[in-house]
Amino acid sequence: MKNQHFFVIFIIASFYFSLSYSQVEKIEPPFWWSNMHHQELQLMCYGKDISKYDVEIDGVTITETTKTENPNYIFITINTKDITSSNIVIDFKNQGKVVTSREYEFKDRKANSKYRKGFDSSDVIYLLMPDRFSDGNSKKHSRSDIAEKEDRTNPAGRHGGDIQGIINHLDYIKDLGATALWSTPLLEDNEPEYSYHTYAQSDLYNIDPRYGSNEEYKKLAQELHKLDMKLIMDYITNHWGSKHWMIKDLPTKDWIHQWPEGFKRSNYRMTTQFDNHASQIDAKGCMNGWFDVSMPDINQNNPLVLQYIIQNAIWWIEYADLDGLRVDTYSYNDKEAIAQWTKAIMEEYPNFNIVGEVWMHDQAQIAYWQKDSKVGAIGNFNSHLPSVMDFTLYNTVTTMFNENDDVWDKGMIRAYNNFANDFLYPDINNILIFAGNHDTNRINEVYQSNIDKYKMIMTLILTTRGIPQIYYGDEIGMLGNRDKSGDGDIRRDFPGGWEEDEQNAFLPSSVKKGRTNSQEAFHTFTKKVLNWRKQSQAIHRGKLLQYIPFHNVYVYFRYTEEKSVMVIINNNKNDQTIDVSRFTEGVKTFTKGLDILTGTTIDTTKDFQVSSQTSMILELQ
Structure with missing residues (x-):
């Protein structure tokens, strides 16, 4: 009898032990909305050994439950067609008994959310790096588990710019004449160093606490909309950060591209995506190679991965009320999978806009990636991507204004020839044009602060076909040379963005410690053209x-x-x-x-x- 009592106690203790250590730690997306176009929703549930449980949701149809080789995950696909705004209860059961339950919220969708209008050729996009723009909340608290701390003396370190700093200077951007804001990524990047660029993300559902919070990001969109301006999110589909919590505990081995040698860098040869003569090893080396050692390459061919990143992008559009996406390293993804990703988002938001970074040097190769491309159609490929970046025009702009003589193939003929190839693009007005960004030498560095050349360059960028983008600080003549001094040099702090700054270039030269006369000359020209452009239907x-x-x-x-x-x-x-x-x-x-x-x-x-x-x-x- 004594042994029987011990056995019963042992069974009860084991049950409560398993209850304590098998709780659901995460469900992603963290909540969803009713009345979405796509009615299937995949819930990623994470917790120690939760795959031992069965899942039931009262009144909701579960169309599929997927358990992977990692017992810490369950992927539940549900049909949301008849779900109204409410809380549903997800029961996790063991042998028919409820072990634990989680409430899951469906919210009311914003009216006409589906038909939101994306950015277009009537806009001018202001690109900034939040860490280097302005520190609006010097008392913000970083979590104790955030690895890299602020150090403005380190060009490659965190400098402390944040979302509040952007909000504080929206009037400056508005006054300049820009109508849309593209911020480089704001999601958590917990790499121990070089994390300020935030392209190695460690959590896809949370803003980095050094920048602020999810609520502050939503507020940024709201404040922009009050000013009749738009917010574009920098989104990354090709890779995550090595410190992402899912990378540390992979749902499946093929969630990322694995290599026998561990790390293998991409060969960066995007031509292998459409080269009829490309070897398989070279194509795999581009698409499956890692962008960098801290950026594991995500396998979009895994249907769980693909659905996860589709839903994550839609979640941010809906949650923050976004007006567009800029997709980093678009052409490094598996092309069929990224086309599905893009198509799913554009079906959810048919008037939305997404621009993909396709850093290539030939118009046909760039045009291949735009929606309904005649070039892509040759191989029966359609990316569904509305907009691409005009890197050939960028190459032209950074060369031809130093070619002053009347030569057959140099100087302004380069611009003419660039536009002569526009027949390759299915939508020439939906192409992003620029004279520089966060990955290139500053345009005023290229032309050694020559304001006459700056004026010619910006005249072209702001009046030709396409959607102009300007890089923060170019409008005040900021310099930077990544070839000589690294990326930090082209991503300098905007003067006046920190309380301790001696000069404040957000303010005019007429104000003490405001813009210098040289900065004012750049700013005045830029402001004049941008504000005129706002009302020009011909442009x-x-x-x-x-x-x-x-x-x-x-x-x-x-x-x-x-x-x-x-x-x-x-x-x-x-x-x-x-x-x-x-x-x-x-x-x-x-x-x-x-x-x-x-x-x-x-x-x-x-x-x-x-x-x-x-x-x-x-x-x-």
Whole structure:
């Protein structure tokens, strides 16, 4: 009898021991919404040894339960068609008895959320790095388990910029004339060093506490919307960080791309994605190789992984009320899987916009990745990706303004030739154009602070087809050379973003310790063109008519049926005469042009001069 009592006590103790150490630690997504377009929802449940349990949800149809080789995971797929905003109860059972339960919330979806309007060619995007822009909350608390602390003396370290700092200076960005904000990633990155760029993420559902909180990110979107501005999230599908909690306890071995030697760096040869002659080993080396040692390569071919990142992106769009996504290293993903990811998001939000980073140097190769590409169609591939980044124009911009002479294949002919290849793109107005970003040498470094060249560059970027993006600090002439001084040099702190800064470039030169005269000159020009651009339908929606450059002078028109803008960029060292008779097709019956840069009116019925290395933007009247 004594042994029987001991056995009963042992069984009860074992039950409570298993109860204590088999609880559900995480369910992701942490909550969801009713009335979504996609009705199947995959819940990732995590906890020690929870795969021993069966799962039931009263009144909800479970379409699939997946248990992996790791006993700490259960993936539950449910049908949400008839679920209204409410809390459902997920029961985890052992031999028919409930061991533990978790409530799961479905929220009301925002009215017309499905039809949100994404960024487009009427916008100008302001790109910033939050760690380097402004510290708005110096008293914020980092969790004790966050590895890297702030150190402004280290160019590659955390400097303390945060979401509140961005919010504090939205009026500055608005006043400049930008209409959308792209911040490099804000999700948690818990690498022990070089974590400030936040591209090695350790938690896909939480903002890094050094930047703030999820609620503060939502507030950022709200404050932007109050100013009639848009928020674009930098999203990463290709890789996670080595410190991500799931990487430390993989659901399946093939959740990431594994290599016998452990770490294998990508060969970065994205041409293998469409090269008919590419070897399999080279293609695998690009797509399955890791982007860096701290960035394990995610296997989107695993259906659990693919559904996880689809839902995560949708969750952030819905939760934070986003207006767009910029997808990092888009063309390194498995192309069929990333196409499914993109298609799923665009089905949920048909008026949304997503731009993919396709860092290639040939228009056909970039155009391959845009939705409904004629190039991709040759191989029966459609990425469903609305927008791509125009890296060939970037290459052109960083070269041609140092080529002042009238040469057959140099100077402004490079711009003409770049746009001559626009026939490759299915949607030329939905292409992101830029003169620099967080991965390139500063444009004012390239041209050694030459404001005349800056003005010509920005005239082109802000008036040609596509969606312009400017990089924070370029508008005040900031410098930086990654080739000589590393990435930290092109990602310097914006002056005035920290209380201890001696100078505040957020303020005009008329204010004590405000912008210097040199900074003011860059800022004034940028502000003038950006704010004019806001109301120019010819620039937003117009067609492009370009003329072959003569004497290193490039002339083009942006026009609709009612409006026309004539742009002249004289990259010659000498003044040049514009022969109006050559441009009759563009000038049409307009007789005057208001130069928005100088405020002067030009008679377009007779020849006129353009000063050396200057530009003109003429609103034809």
